[in-house]
Amino acid sequence: MSHFYGTLQGNRGEATRCGTKNSGLVTYAASWSGAIRTHLWYDHQIKRDRYEVWESPWKGIGNSRLIGEGIINDPEDNPADI
Numbered sequence: 001m002s003h004f005y006g007t008l009q010g011n012r013g014e015a016t017r018c019g020t021k022n023s024g025l026v027t028y029a030a031s032w033s034g035a036i037r038t039h040l041w042y043d044h045q046i047k048r049d050r051y052e053v054w055e056s057p058w059k060g061i062g063n064s065r066l067i068g069e070g071i072i073n074d075p076e077d078n079p080a081d082i
Contacts (some may be wrong), residue, residue, distance in 0.1 A: 001020065002018035002019065002020065003019060003020050003021045003042060003049075004018065004019035004020070004024065004025035004040045004049075005017075005018055005019075005025075006018075006019070006025050006027050008027070008029075019040065021042035021044075022042075024039065024040055024041035024042070025038075025039075025040045025041075026038070026039050026040075028056070028058070030058040031058070032058075032061065033058075033061060033062060034055060034056065034057055034058050034061060034062020034063060035055075035056045035057070035058035035062060036053065036054070036055060036056065036067075037053070037054045037056040038051065038052070038053050038054075039051065039052045039054070040072070043071075046071075048071045048072070048074075049071065049072040049073075050069070050070070050071055050072065051068075051069065051070060051071075051072055052066065052068070052069045053066075053067045053068045053069070054066055054067060055067055
């Protein structure tokens with residue numbers, strides 16, 4: 001059963017992909033200058049969904065650096081949700 005769900009929209013319409021708690025979900029959005037990669041996964045130790053967003057090379061061009069990371073819907077980031 002899918003735990004993660006991704007969509008993308010381009011000139012050929014919309015496409016979707018699913019990921020489980022075991023597989024996670026990795027996406028790339030790329031240009032000739034580089035790419036943005038997102039990684040979603042389930043952290044079994046803390047029993048929460050996590051994410052990372054990276055600037056990544058694409059076809060050998062671009063930088064590799066972590067832009068952001070965290071826990072999806074983290075109550076510490078949204079005190080009103082507690």
